[in-house]
Amino acid sequence: MSWTSCGWPPYGRRMALATRDRRPPTVRTLWDSSVGKKTVMAVTGLIMLGYLVAHMAGNLKIFFGADEFNGYAHWLRHLGAPVLHSHWALWIVRVGLVVSVVLHGVCAFQLSRRDIKARPVRYAHTKARTSYATRTMRWGGVILALFVVWHLLDLTTLTVNENAQAGHPYENVVATFSTWYGNVVYIVAMLALGLHIRHGFWSAAQTLGVGSAARARLLKGAANLLAAGLTIGFISVPVAVMTGVVN
Amino acid sequence: MKLTLRVWRQKNADAPGAMAAYEVDGVSPDMSFLEMLDTLNEDLIVQGEDPVAFDHDCREGICGACSLVINGDAHGPERTTACQLHMRSFRDGDTIDVEPWRAAAFPVVRDLVVDRTALDRIIQSGGYVTAPTGSAPDAHAVAVPKPDADHAFVHAECIGCGACVAACPNGSASLFTAAKVNHLNVLPQGAPERESRVLDMVAQMDAEGFGGCTLAGECATACPKGIPLQAITTMNKEWLRAARTSKR
Ligand code: HEM
Numbered sequence: 339m340s341w342t343s344c345g346w347p348p349y350g351r352r353m354a355l356a357t358r359d360r361r362p363p364t365v366r367t368l369w370d371s372s373v374g375k376k377t378v379m380a381v382t383g384l385i386m387l388g389y390l391v392a393h394m395a396g397n398l399k400i401f402f403g404a405d406e407f408n409g410y411a412h413w414l415r416h417l418g419a420p421v422l423h424s425h426w427a428l429w430i431v432r433v434g435l436v437v438s439v440v441l442h443g444v445c446a447f448q449l450s451r452r453d454i455k456a457r458p459v460r461y462a463h464t465k466a467r468t469s470y471a472t473r474t475m476r477w478g479g480v481i482l483a484l485f486v487v488w489h490l491l492d493l494t495t496l497t498v499n500e501n502a503q504a505g506h507p508y509e510n511v512v513a514t515f516s517t518w519y520g521n522v523v524y525i526v527a528m529l530a531l532g533l534h535i536r537h538g539f540w541s542a543a544q545t546l547g548v549g550s551a552a553r554a555r556l557l558k559g560a561a562n563l564l565a566a567g568l569t570i571g572f573i574s575v576p577v578a579v580m581t582g583v584v585n
Numbered sequence: 586m587k588l589t590l591r592v593w594r595q596k597n598a599d600a601p602g603a604m605a606a607y608e609v610d611g612v613s614p615d616m617s618f619l620e621m622l623d624t625l626n627e628d629l630i631v632q633g634e635d636p637v638a639f640d641h642d643c644r645e646g647i648c649g650a651c652s653l654v655i656n657g658d659a660h661g662p663e664r665t666t667a668c669q670l671h672m673r674s675f676r677d678g679d680t681i682d683v684e685p686w687r688a689a690a691f692p693v694v695r696d697l698v699v700d701r702t703a704l705d706r707i708i709q710s711g712g713y714v715t716a717p718t719g720s721a722p723d724a725h726a727v728a729v730p731k732p733d734a735d736h737a738f739v740h741a742e743c744i745g746c747g748a749c750v751a752a753c754p755n756g757s758a759s760l761f762t763a764a765k766v767n768h769l770n771v772l773p774q775g776a777p778e779r780e781s782r783v784l785d786m787v788a789q790m791d792a793e794g795f796g797g798c799t800l801a802g803e804c805a806t807a808c809p810k811g812i813p814l815q816a817i818t819t820m821n822k823e824w825l826r827a828a829r830t831s832k833r
C-alpha cells in the first residue's frame with residue numbers, strides 16, 4: 339500500500355494538528371507581527387481616506403455662499419437626529435478618527451524604527467534611485483501629523499486663528515486664507531497628502547492582499563484619481579479665497 | 586581589460602572594515618565576475634597578501650552562494666547571479682565597487698562573505714511539507730491543476746541567495762519568505778501546514794531582525810530568478826487568512 343492511499347490530505351492534517359502549539363488570540367498575532375502592523379496601518383489609513391473624501395466634498399459647499407456653508411456646518415452638529423442627540427454623531431466620528439490617527443502613527447513609528455535598524459550599514463556605492471516611496475511616506479506622514487494639529491487649532495478650537503468667531507465657519511475659513519502663512523501651510527500639507535495617498539492607497543491594497551497583476555492598472559488609476567481629486571479639491575478653497583471668488 | 590577594483594576588506598566579524606583599491610590587469614571580457622576575482626586573488630597570493638574571501642559554489646547560477654553587491658547593485662548590472670555575470674558588461678579602465686550584502690540579519694564573516702543562516706532558520710520554521718517517509722509516491726497520485734503547478738514553479742525558482750535582502754532599503758526578507766509561502770501554499774502537498782507555515786515563517790523573519798516591506802520594489806528588480814513582487818501581496822493575503830482562521 340502506498341502512502342497516498344491512506345488519504346491525502348486528511349492524513350497530514352491530523353499529524354500537523356497533533357503537534358501544533360496553541361496560538362495566541364488574533365489581536366495579539368496582529369500586533370506582534372510586521373505584517374499585522376502594516377494591516378493596522380492599511381485599515382486605519384483607509385478609514386481616514388474615507389473621511390477625507392467626505393470632508394473635501396463638504397468643503398466645496400463654500401462655493402455656494404456663506405448661508406449654505408454655515409447651514410451645512412450646523413447640520414453636521416445635528417447629524418443623526420432625532421435618533422442621536424446633537425453633536426453625538428460628530429463625537430463618534432471624532433473618536434474614530436483619533437483612534438485611527440494614533441494607531442496609524444504608532445505603527446508607522448514602530449515599523450520605521452525596525453526598518454532602519456535592519457539596515458545599519460550603508461553601501462559605499464550609493465544609487466540615487468532608492469525608495470522614493472519610503473522616504474516620502476515617512477516625511478510626508480510627519481508633515482500630515484503636524485498639519486492635523488495646526489488645522490484643529492486653526493478652525494476647530496480657533497486658538498491660532500486671529501479674527502475668528504465661534505459659530506461662523508465661513509468667515510473663519512476666509513480669515514485663515516487671508517494670511518500668507520495660512521495659504522502656505524494648507525497648500526504644502528495638501529500636496530504632501532496627495533503623495534501619501536498615491537503610494538498609500540496602492541500599498542494598502544497590497545497589504546490587504548487584494549492587489550493582483552490583473553488589477554494593477556485599476557488600483558494605480560484609483561490611487562492617482564483619489565490623490566489628485568483630494569489635493570485639487572482641498573486646494574481649490576484657499577485658491578478661491580486668494581483670487582476673491584470666495585470672500 | 587584593465588580594471589580598478591574597490592573591495593570591502595574586513596578581517597573578521599568584529600574587526601572594522603574598509604574599502605581597499607586594487608588594479609587588475611589581463612581581464613578577458615569572457616571571464617565571469619568570479620573568475621576576475623580569482624585572477625585578483627592569484628596576484629594577491631603571489632604578493633604575499635591575503636586573498637579576498639567571497640562565497641561561491643556552483644558557478645552556474647543555481648546554488649545561490651555567490652553574493653556580491655557590484656556598483657551598488659546586488660549581483661551587479663545584469664539580471665543574473667554574480668557567477669553568471671561576465672566582464673563584457675564592463676569597460677576597459679572602469680572602477681568597480683564590490684561590497685558584501687548589507688543587512689543587520691547578515692553579519693559580515695570576512696571580506697565579502699556574510700552569514701545567511703537567518704534564511705535557513707526561516708525555512709526551518711515552515712518552509713517544508715509534512716510527508717510520510719517510505720517509498721516514493723507515484724508522480725501523479727496527487728492531481729495539481731496546471732495554473733497552480735505553474736505558480737508553484739515560478740516561486741520554487743528562488744535559490745535563497747539573499748539579493749532581495751541586500752537590495753531592500755529596509756533589509757527585509759519579505760520576497761524570500763513570500764517565494765516559499767507561494768510555492769508551498771498553492772500545492773495540495775502544502776495544504777496541511779498552509780496556516781502554520783505563513784504565520785511561523787513571518788514570525789521567524791521578524792525575529793531575525795529583518796525589516797518590513799514598504800513596497801519599494803527593489804527586491805524584485807534585483808532577484809536573479811525573477812520572483813515577482815506580487816508574491817508579497819499573496820503572502821500578506823495568506824497571512825491574514827491564517828491569522829483569522831488558524832486553530833487555537
Ligand atoms: C498621523 C499622520 C501620519 C503619519 C505619521 C503617517 C505615516 C505613514 C507611514 C510611515 C506609512 C508607510 C508605512 C510603512 O509602509 O511602513 C504610511 C502608510 C499609509 N498611510 Fe499614513 N501617515 C499619516 C497620516 C495618514 C492619513 C491622514 C492618511 C489618510 C489618507 C494615511 C493613509 C495611509 C495609507 C492608506 C497607508 C498605506 C498603508 C499600507 O501600506 O498598508 N496616512 N503612513
Ligand code: FES
Nearest residue numbers: 644648649651668
Ligand atoms: S555560485 Fe552558485 S549561484 Fe553563483
